Amino acid sequence: xxxxxxxxxxxxxxxxxxxxxxxxxxxxxxxxxxxxxxxxxxxxxxxxxxxxxxxxxxxxxxxxxxxxxxxxxxxxxxxxxxxxxxxxxxxxxxxxxxxxxxxxxxxxxxxxx
Amino acid sequence: xxxxxxxxxxxxxxxxxxxxxxxxxxxxxxxxxxxxxxxxxxxxxxxxxxxxxxxxxxxxxxxxxxxxxxxxxxxxxxxxxxxxxxxxxxxxxxxxxxxxxxxxxxxxxxxxxxx
Numbered sequence: 001x002x003x004x005x006x007x008x009x010x011x012x013x014x015x016x017x018x019x020x021x022x023x024x025x026x027x028x029x030x031x032x033x034x035x036x037x038x039x040x041x042x043x044x045x046x047x048x049x050x051x052x053x054x055x056x057x058x059x060x061x062x063x064x065x066x067x068x069x070x071x072x073x074x075x076x077x078x079x080x081x082x083x084x085x086x087x088x089x090x091x092x093x094x095x096x097x098x099x100x101x102x103x104x105x106x107x108x109x110x111x112x113x
Numbered sequence: 114x115x116x117x118x119x120x121x122x123x124x125x126x127x128x129x130x131x132x133x134x135x136x137x138x139x140x141x142x143x144x145x146x147x148x149x150x151x152x153x154x155x156x157x158x159x160x161x162x163x164x165x166x167x168x169x170x171x172x173x174x175x176x177x178x179x180x181x182x183x184x185x186x187x188x189x190x191x192x193x194x195x196x197x198x199x200x201x202x203x204x205x206x207x208x209x210x211x212x213x214x215x216x217x218x219x220x221x222x223x224x225x226x227x228x
Binding site for chain 1: 218
């Protein structure tokens with residue numbers, strides 16, 4: 001069973017700051033997903049990655065497979081980035097992977113103007 | 114842009130009643146999921162569905178739960194006899210193909226409140 005841990009649980013930043021959210025998992029994975037959950041509850045997929053680094057606008061996601069660790073970075077943070085950021089992994093079970101996601105507990109990000 | 118839709122957005126029911134939560138996945142997607150999130154807790158996997166059958170289910174998905182794709186567009190989650198602990202946000206998701214390396218697209222969720 002894969003365990004997914006995120007840190008920090010809560011993060012407060014001033015507008016413009018560089019933000020890093022970390023995610024660690026315990027067993028091998030096929031892919032890692034970064035998701036954003038808005039105050040209303042809806043979930044949006046930000047990134048899916050299995051190696052290296054991806055960038056989309058001000059968001060950057062990296063993954064280190066050997067260390068079982070991923071980071072989500074937000075450059076030049078803005079109040080509209082305030083949300084819950086969730087790391088989730090899809091594991092490989094006995095060589096077959098069906099795509100189910102195991103989620104971290106989420107990081108609550110608040111960016112003040 | 115295509116999106117996953119869910120109805121209703123909020124469902125209130127009495128304990129012991131049956132509820133059906135509905136989802137319309139993105140039209141060319143073939144793999145469907147239900148997840149739930151109890152208030153203040155992690156999102157949890159319930160079930161995945163492909164080719165008109167369950168691919169995988171969690172321990173949570175017991176005999177009280179069932180899923181169905183009654184037509185070419187809807188994907189439903191039925192809870193036969195609701196319990197207080199079924200109160201949660203239920204998310205439907207879909208992906209183009211089965212397997213782990215495929216992006217999942219989530220619906221906005223249905224908030225189920227069991228009284």
